[in-house]
Amino acid sequence: xxxxxxxxxxxxxxxxxxxxxxxxxxxxxxxxxxxxxxxxxxxxxxxxxxxxxxxxxxxxxxxxxxxxxxxxxxxxxxxxxxxxxxxxxxxxxxxxxxxxxxxxxxxxxxxxxxxxxxxxxxxxxxxxxxxxxxxxxxxxxxxxxxxxxxxxxxxxxxxxxxxxxxxxxxxxxxxxxxxxxxxxxxxxxxxxxxxxxxxxxxxxxxxxxxxxxxxxxxxxxxxxxxxxxxxxxxxxxxxxxxxxxxxxxxxxxxxxxxxxxxxxxxxxxxxxxxxxxxxxxxxxxxxxxxxxxxxxxxxxxxxxxxxxxxxxxxxxxxxxxxxxxxxxxxxxxxxxxxxxxxxxxxxxxxxxxxxxxxxxxxxxxxxxxxxxxxxxxxxxxxxxxxxxxxxxxxxxxxxxxxxxxxxxxxxxxxxxxxxxxxxxxxxxxxxxxxxxxxxxxxxxxxxxxxxxxxxxxxxxxxxxxxxxxxxxxxxxxxxxxxxxxxxxxxxxxxxxxxxxxxxxxxxxxxxxxxxxxxxxxxxxxxxxxxxxxxxxxxxxxxxxxxxxxxxxxxxxxxxxxxxxxxxxxxxxxxxxxxxxxxxxxxxxxxxxxxxxxxxxxxxxxxxxxxxxxxxxxxxxxxxxxxxxxxxxxxxxxxxxxxxxxxxxxxxxxxxxxxxxxxxxxxxxxxxxxxxxxxxxxxxxxxxxxxxxxxxxxxxxxxxxxxxxxxxxxxxxxxxxxxxxxxxxx
Numbered sequence: 172x173x174x175x176x177x178x179x180x181x182x183x184x185x186x187x188x189x190x191x192x193x194x195x196x197x198x199x200x201x202x203x204x205x206x207x208x209x210x211x212x213x214x215x216x217x218x219x220x221x222x223x224x225x226x227x228x229x230x231x232x233x234x235x236x237x238x239x240x241x242x243x244x245x246x247x248x249x250x251x252x253x254x255x256x257x258x259x260x261x262x263x264x265x266x267x268x269x270x271x272x273x274x275x276x277x278x279x280x281x282x283x284x285x286x287x288x289x290x291x292x293x294x295x296x297x298x299x300x301x302x303x304x305x306x307x308x309x310x311x312x313x314x315x316x317x318x319x320x321x322x323x324x325x326x327x328x329x330x331x332x333x334x335x336x337x338x339x340x341x342x343x344x345x346x347x348x349x350x351x352x353x354x355x356x357x358x359x360x361x362x363x364x365x366x367x368x369x370x371x372x373x374x375x376x377x378x379x380x381x382x383x384x385x386x387x388x389x390x391x392x393x394x395x396x397x398x399x400x401x402x403x404x405x406x407x408x409x410x411x412x413x414x415x416x417x418x419x420x421x422x423x424x425x426x427x428x429x430x431x432x433x434x435x436x437x438x439x440x441x442x443x444x445x446x447x448x449x450x451x452x453x454x455x456x457x458x459x460x461x462x463x464x465x466x467x468x469x470x471x472x473x474x475x476x477x478x479x480x481x482x483x484x485x486x487x488x489x490x491x492x493x494x495x496x497x498x499x500x501x502x503x504x505x506x507x508x509x510x511x512x513x514x515x516x517x518x519x520x521x522x523x524x525x526x527x528x529x530x531x532x533x534x535x536x537x538x539x540x541x542x543x544x545x546x547x548x549x550x551x552x553x554x555x556x557x558x559x560x561x562x563x564x565x566x567x568x569x570x571x572x573x574x575x576x577x578x579x580x581x582x583x584x585x586x587x588x589x590x591x592x593x594x595x596x597x598x599x600x601x602x603x604x605x606x607x608x609x610x611x612x613x614x615x616x617x618x619x620x621x622x623x624x625x626x627x628x629x630x631x632x633x634x635x636x637x638x639x640x641x642x643x644x645x646x647x648x649x650x651x652x653x654x655x656x657x658x659x660x661x662x663x664x665x666x667x668x669x670x671x672x673x674x675x676x677x678x679x680x681x682x683x684x685x686x687x688x689x690x691x692x693x694x695x696x697x698x699x700x701x702x703x704x705x706x707x708x709x710x711x712x713x714x715x716x717x718x719x720x721x722x723x724x725x726x727x728x729x730x731x732x733x734x735x736x737x738x739x740x741x742x743x744x745x746x747x748x749x750x751x752x753x754x755x756x757x758x759x760x761x762x763x764x765x766x767x768x769x770x771x772x773x774x775x776x777x778x779x780x781x782x783x784x785x786x787x788x789x790x791x792x793x794x795x796x797x798x799x800x801x802x803x804x805x806x807x808x809x810x811x812x813x814x815x816x817x818x819x820x821x822x823x824x825x826x827x828x829x830x831x832x833x834x835x836x837x838x839x840x841x842x843x844x845x846x847x848x849x850x851x852x853x854x855x856x857x858x859x860x861x862x863x864x865x866x867x868x869x870x871x872x873x874x875x876x877x878x879x880x881x882x883x884x885x886x887x888x889x890x891x892x893x894x895x896x897x898x899x900x
Contacts, residue, residue, distance in 0.1 A: 184212025256290025507552020
């Protein structure tokens with residue numbers, strides 16, 4: 172078996188072990204048990220410290236034995252690297268390869284075990300000696316284990332990132348090697364010091380004096396913005412690319428190479444960067460790891476939406492079109508940290524989580540872990556199986572859903588997301604600028620999440636699109652592109668958006684586009700010059716607006732009187748007459764210069780539309796997205812729904828069930844999610860489809876072109892439709 176033949180199956184797997192490694196008899200028994208129940212993949216996580224404890228002394232025998240056992244069972248192996256857990260001899264050999272914090276002190280931390288952070292932050296691989304030793308180790312591992320054809324994929328980084336700030340209280344890395352790489356990046360970006368000085372309003376006379384801000388504080392200056400973009404995109408990206416290159420050079424079968432994150436960075440373009448450093452990008456998913464004070468119903472929906480649908484939609488957008496989408500670690504049991512044990516997932520939880528992921532285009536699921544953790548930091552947690560026994564209800568449900576997905580593997584193991592009507596724009600400059608703001612930067616994610624959720628709740632298929640993809644032909648296919656909280660905006664990005672609009676698209680932009688430029692300097696007129704031209708406006712006023720009922724979800728305390736307008740509903744005008752939308756954070760009013768109002772605040776234009784070429788540029792004078800998850804009201808929902816309809820984006824179906832689909836020629840999977848506490852029964856039009864099945868084998872009654880479908884509270888049902896009239900398979 173090789174990776175090509177494995178591609179005909181939906182990869183359903185489980186992480187078999189990590190250090191400390193349980194007895195081999197237990198591991199082999201668990202592997203056979205997984206196979207018996209329909210799992211076809213096991214993940215093995217290697218550790219550099221364990222596998223090369225002395226320089227040049229390798230021992231991969233444990234992996235070889237387990238990989239051979241998997242091959243005998245006709246199971247694939249997903250093999251992950253843990254190079255952050257570096258051996259002690261590396262630091263003795265290269266004392267200056269330690270990462271350095273913002274305080275100038277080296278990080279004296281040698282990971283003795285995988286926990287708490289898989290060895291992070293690890294050595295600095297900008298150090299040439301440490302990088303060369305890492306390359307040699309990876310090459311040896313791949314040449315040794317690469318002879319096994321049942322290894323189907325390589326993972327170069329167990330949850331990408333350094334995690335130095337949450338675990339060690341320091342940002343990294345400020346060592347001489349990384350600072351030199353930062354200056355090289357700036358030279359390539361600006362060309363020379365004169366151009367950098369002009370952009371940053373500085374007067375550097377020597378590159379050696381160009382440094383990031385060494386304070387561990389939020390401050391939106393040019394240096395900080397450039398440093399954040401460099402560290403998260405260029406520096407980490409170079410490590411990913413280097414590992415992928417070594418694997419490709421030494422793997423005789425040329426299998427896919429990917430890495431995964433602990434979770435997508437919602438609103439950041441960094442996921443697009445990482446996805447292009449190897450073949451694709453995956454993510455962990457632990458739906459029950461984020462608490463809240465909502466009602467039970469709200470918590471269940473937020474688990475489904477906020478912890479599964481939104482992250483995997485974001486991840487799908489970041490990968491190249493047609494790429495696999497891996498749930499690289501998927502919660503299989505109770506969250507357990509220290510002596511805090513979370514709820515044991517029910518079969519209904521497992522089913523809802525798995526199917527919600529598949530609605531977002533996921534093509535593979537690998538559970539963390541098979542049997543209960545023996546490491547005390549996560550004692551007896553996370554697993555499909557308990558510490559003893561070969562079955563649990565959650566294990567059996569995961570197996571049942573996995574077997575069903577594999578019956579239609581050509582549909583669900585393929586990149587079969589049919590594409591969205593609407594795209595939400597992701598701008599890395601804007602994201603990183605918002606991360607430097609001491610107050611207010613959280614509004615980007617609040618608004619972006621809201622636009623996505625309103626599309627999800629209205630059955631409008633939605634994608635995420637990076638500003639770097641705006642000139643690609645597929646960008647013109649979107650009926651609308653939404654640009655949430657666009658505070659930091661380059662005129663060059665506006666020009667790309669203008670081309671999209673002129674070609675027939677609809678741009679929906681929230682307030683204050685380009686209040687600052689890409690170098691973190693405020694624009695005169697408080698709007699980007701290019702944005703003023705595109706939208707046909709100038710700014711008249713820009714004033715904070717209070718939240719309803721004295722709320723303080725996103726509003727800072729007033730410094731003095733008169734800062735806030737009273738809570739307000741903006742009134743629709745023109746094509747939106749008769750509708751209203753809540754104002755959030757700010758109200759911006761405009762003087763129309765070639766545009767027309769479609770939203771009013773006290774008779775002043777607080778939303779404008781301008782025809783540009785064959786399309787329209789819509790500018791909102793507030794932040795509508797916030798109302799999807801706070802102060803929810805039907806009026807704002809109706810406003811957004813009508814605005815999207817004005818752009819040609821309409822629900823794929825009506826009703827109380829949330830609808831998504833996966834599609835290939837001649838076959839589709841239709842997902843119906845019930846987000847409520849009551850069972851919902853609705854007729855489903857299946858006209859033109861000769862065969863309609865319930866994926867999990869539940870009974871269906873078809874009468875002509877209609878199936879009457881009942882979905883229980885918080886559950887998901889999947890219909891598989893085949894042999895559409897007039898299609899060719």
